[in-house]
Amino acid sequence: xxxxxxxxxxxxxxxxxxxxxxxxxxxxxxxxxxxxxxxxxxxxxxxxxxxxxxxxxxxxxxxxxxxxxxxxxxxxxxxxxxxxxxxxxxxxxxxxxxxxxxxxxxxxxxxxxxxxxxxxxxxxxxxxxxxxxxxxxxxxxxxxxxxxxxxxxxxxxxxxxxxxxxxxxxxxxxxxxxxxxxxxxxxxxxxxxxxxxxxxxxxxxxxxxxxxxxxxxxxxxxxxxxxxxxxxxxxxxxxxxxxxxxxxxxxxxxxxxxxxxxxxxxxxxxxxxxxxx
Amino acid sequence: xxxxxxxxxxxxxxxxxxxxxxxxxxxxxxxxxxxxxxxxxxxxxxxxxxxxxxxxxxxxxxxxxxxxxxxxxxxxxxxxxxxxxxxxxxxxxxxxxxxxxxxxxxxxxxxxxxxxxxxxxxxxxxxxxxxxxxxxxxxxxxxxxxxxxxxxxxxxxxxxxxxxxxxxxxxxxxxxxxxxxxxxxxxxxxxxxxxxxxxxxxxxxxxxxxxxxxxxxxxxxxxxxxxxxxxxxxxxxxxxxxxxxxxxxxxxxxxxxxx
Amino acid sequence: xxxxxxxxxxxxxxxxxxxxxxxxxxxxxxxxxxxxxxxxxxxxxxxxxxxxxxxxxxxxxxxxxxxxxxxxxxxxxxxxxxxxxxxxxxxxxxxxxxxxxxxxxxxxxxxxxxxxxxxxxxxxxxxxxxxxxxxxxxxxxxxxxxxxxxxxxxxxxxxxxxxxxxxxxxxxxxxxxxxxxxxxxxxxxxxxxxxxxxxxxxxxxxxxxxxxxxxxxxxxxxxxxxxxxxxxxxxxxxxxxxxxxxxxxxxxxxxxxxxxxxxx
Numbered sequence: 001x002x003x004x005x006x007x008x009x010x011x012x013x014x015x016x017x018x019x020x021x022x023x024x025x026x027x028x029x030x031x032x033x034x035x036x037x038x039x040x041x042x043x044x045x046x047x048x049x050x051x052x053x054x055x056x057x058x059x060x061x062x063x064x065x066x067x068x069x070x071x072x073x074x075x076x077x078x079x080x081x082x083x084x085x086x087x088x089x090x091x092x093x094x095x096x097x098x099x100x101x102x103x104x105x106x107x108x109x110x111x112x113x114x115x116x117x118x119x120x121x122x123x124x125x126x127x128x129x130x131x132x133x134x135x136x137x138x139x140x141x142x143x144x145x146x147x148x149x150x151x152x153x154x155x156x157x158x159x160x161x162x163x164x165x166x167x168x169x170x171x172x173x174x175x176x177x178x179x180x181x182x183x184x185x186x187x188x189x190x191x192x193x194x195x196x197x198x199x200x201x202x203x204x205x206x207x208x209x210x211x212x213x214x215x216x217x218x219x220x221x222x223x224x225x226x227x228x229x230x231x232x233x234x235x236x237x238x239x240x241x242x243x244x245x246x247x248x249x250x251x252x253x254x255x256x257x258x259x260x261x262x263x264x265x266x267x268x269x270x271x272x273x274x275x276x277x
Numbered sequence: 278x279x280x281x282x283x284x285x286x287x288x289x290x291x292x293x294x295x296x297x298x299x300x301x302x303x304x305x306x307x308x309x310x311x312x313x314x315x316x317x318x319x320x321x322x323x324x325x326x327x328x329x330x331x332x333x334x335x336x337x338x339x340x341x342x343x344x345x346x347x348x349x350x351x352x353x354x355x356x357x358x359x360x361x362x363x364x365x366x367x368x369x370x371x372x373x374x375x376x377x378x379x380x381x382x383x384x385x386x387x388x389x390x391x392x393x394x395x396x397x398x399x400x401x402x403x404x405x406x407x408x409x410x411x412x413x414x415x416x417x418x419x420x421x422x423x424x425x426x427x428x429x430x431x432x433x434x435x436x437x438x439x440x441x442x443x444x445x446x447x448x449x450x451x452x453x454x455x456x457x458x459x460x461x462x463x464x465x466x467x468x469x470x471x472x473x474x475x476x477x478x479x480x481x482x483x484x485x486x487x488x489x490x491x492x493x494x495x496x497x498x499x500x501x502x503x504x505x506x507x508x509x510x511x512x513x514x515x516x517x518x519x520x521x522x523x524x525x526x527x528x529x530x531x532x533x534x535x536x
Numbered sequence: 537x538x539x540x541x542x543x544x545x546x547x548x549x550x551x552x553x554x555x556x557x558x559x560x561x562x563x564x565x566x567x568x569x570x571x572x573x574x575x576x577x578x579x580x581x582x583x584x585x586x587x588x589x590x591x592x593x594x595x596x597x598x599x600x601x602x603x604x605x606x607x608x609x610x611x612x613x614x615x616x617x618x619x620x621x622x623x624x625x626x627x628x629x630x631x632x633x634x635x636x637x638x639x640x641x642x643x644x645x646x647x648x649x650x651x652x653x654x655x656x657x658x659x660x661x662x663x664x665x666x667x668x669x670x671x672x673x674x675x676x677x678x679x680x681x682x683x684x685x686x687x688x689x690x691x692x693x694x695x696x697x698x699x700x701x702x703x704x705x706x707x708x709x710x711x712x713x714x715x716x717x718x719x720x721x722x723x724x725x726x727x728x729x730x731x732x733x734x735x736x737x738x739x740x741x742x743x744x745x746x747x748x749x750x751x752x753x754x755x756x757x758x759x760x761x762x763x764x765x766x767x768x769x770x771x772x773x774x775x776x777x778x779x780x781x782x783x784x785x786x787x788x789x790x791x792x793x794x795x796x797x798x799x800x
Contacts, residue, residue, distance in 0.1 A: 129772070132761035
C-alpha cells in the first residue's frame, strides 16, 4: 500500500546534545530540586514551630504505628476502608440513578421539562450544606453519610450524561438512519457510546466531590474513617496524626481517580491518545 | 457510447423540489427553488455549485433526511419517504463512529439490517479491500488520516449495497494532492462497482474528472439549477486534456464559479 | 427573499410542564409537613421557612445574629479567599505554563497538594488558626487556587505555537512573548476559571463554617441542627444557594464587561 503510506504522518524524536544549561532546565532535575526544597522547608519550619507542624519523619512514624495499633477499634487500613466503602455505596447508587436519568432527560423532552426545573432548583445548593439536614433526617449513622455522597455526586453525574448526549454530532444520527437503523439503533449505536467520555469526565468530578462529602460528614460525626482520624488528631492535639491522615486521603483519592481513568481506558479504547499529548 | 454504460432507465426523479427551512425557530430560509432533475441508472451526476447554493440540501432531500416543502423525489418510481439503506450517503465531515474500528464502521450497515456476523465481516472485508485499506481493519478513526477516513466513509456506504450513492463534498476537507488521488480512486471504484452516483462538489476539475453529467447551481439562495453539461470525455480522463480544459473554460465562463 | 423572520411556538404542554413540576414539588412538600407525614422535628414547610426568613431580618435569637449579618460574614470570607486564590493562582499558572523552570519547581508541590480535598485541611487549620476568619479564608483559598492554576496553565499551553514562532522570528524575548502573546491568548481560559473557582470557594465556605464559626450561613445551618430546628437549617441552605446564584450572576456580568473590553 504505497499510496496510503504517504498519508501517514511520521514522528521523529529529536536528540539534543547535553549541556549544563539544558541539565538545569531538565524537567526531572527540576522536579527533584522542587521535592527536596519542599521537604527541607517543611522540616525546618516544623522544627521552628515545634507544636503546630510535625516533621516529615514523624508523620511516617505515626502512619506506621497506626497501621498496626488500632484506633477506635480499627487499624489505618480499616479506616481507609470505612471511608472508601461509604464512597462506593453512595457513588454507585448516585451513578445508577443519575446517569440513566440524565440520558433520559437528553433523549425525551417531556422528561426534561419535568425534571430539569427541579434539578435547577436544587443544583445551587452546595452538597456540604446538606450535612445538617441529613443528620436531622437520618441521625449520625452510615445512612446520612451515604446520603450526602449521593447528593453531591448526583449533580455532576446527571449533568455530564445529559450534556454528553446533547453534544453528540447530529449528523451521526443521520448516518445510522441512512444505513437502515431505527430510533433504537440511534440510541444504542450513537447516543450511548458518544456520551461515554462525558460520563467518565462526570465520574471523575463526582469522585472528588464524594471525597469532600465523606470527609465533611466524618468530621461532623463519625467513629471511623479518614475524616475521623484527622478530627481525632485535632482533638488530641497531635498534628502528626492530622497530617498523616491528610497524606493518606491524598493517596487514596488520587488512587481512586487513577482507577476511574483505567476503567475509562478499558471502556473507551477509542479515546486513547486523543487527550494525552 | 454513453448509452452502453447506462441503458437509460431512469433511477431518480426530482420533481419540482422547493425547500424552506425554519432556522432557530424564527428565521425562514428559502434554500431550494423548483429543482427538477432526472438521474439514469448507473449514471455519474455531479452537482456543481459554490457554497451556500443549497446543493447539500438537495442531496439530503434525495437521501430522505429532509422532506421537501414542495415537490417530491421518486426512486425507481416510488416516492422517497425517509432515509433507507437503498441509498448510501458519504458525508463531508466523514462522520465515522469514533468508538468503532474501521471494521466496525464498515460493517455497521449490514449489522443494522441484521446480517449474521460472519457474513457481514466478509462483506466489510471486501469493501475495505476495495477502498485499499487492507491492514487497517482494527484501527480507530483517530489513527487515520483524512483521506483514509473518507475511504472508510465510502466503504461504509458501499457495504450496504445501495443502488444509489450520494456523496456530499466528500473530499472538501482534503489537501489538493490527496483530493486528486481520491478522485482517481472514486473513478476506479465506480468502474468496479457500478452504481448510480450523485456527487456534490464546488470544484470544477473534480466535477469534469468524474461526471457523466454536470448540473451547475446558481450561487445564491434560494438555490436554482443553472446549466446541465454532458461530459462525453473518454475515461480515464486527464486534467490537461484539451477537451477537458475546453469544457472547464466553458463552465467557468458560464457560471459564477471562479477558480 | 431568501431570509424572512417567522415565529414558531413550542407546544403548550412543554411550556406548562416545568411550571407544574415545580408547583407539584412545593405542593407535595407543604402537604407532607401539614399532614405531619414527616415529623416537624425533621422537616419544615416552605411557608414556615418563608416566615422565618422574614423574622430573621430583625430577630437575633436563637443563633446570635441577623440574617443579613450571616450573609455578610459569609460573603466577606468567600471573597477574601476567592481574591487571594485569583491573585496567587493565576500568575502562578501562567508562569508555570510558559517558564520551564517555574513549572519544574512548582508542579511537583502543586500535584502533591492538589488531591487533598479542602475539607481535609479543616482540622489542621483549626489547629493552627483557631476558629477565626483567617482559617476559613485559608480553606477557601486552597480550594479556589486549584482551578485558577490549572486553567491559566492550560490557557498558556494552548497558545498557538505559530504565533510564538512568529514572535521569535521578530526577535522577541521570552518575557515579551509571555506578556504579549501567551497571556492574552490564555485569557478566555483564565476567565473560565473565575466561575469555577467561585463555585468551589462558595462550597468550601460551607465546609469551613460547618466546623469552626460563630457567624455565617454555614454556622446558621449548624446551629439549626444543634437546636433541632429544621426551618433554620433549610433557610440556611436556601440562602446559601440563593447567595451563590446572585454572586455568580454578578461575576458573570463583570466577566462579560471585561471580555468585551479586551476584544474591542
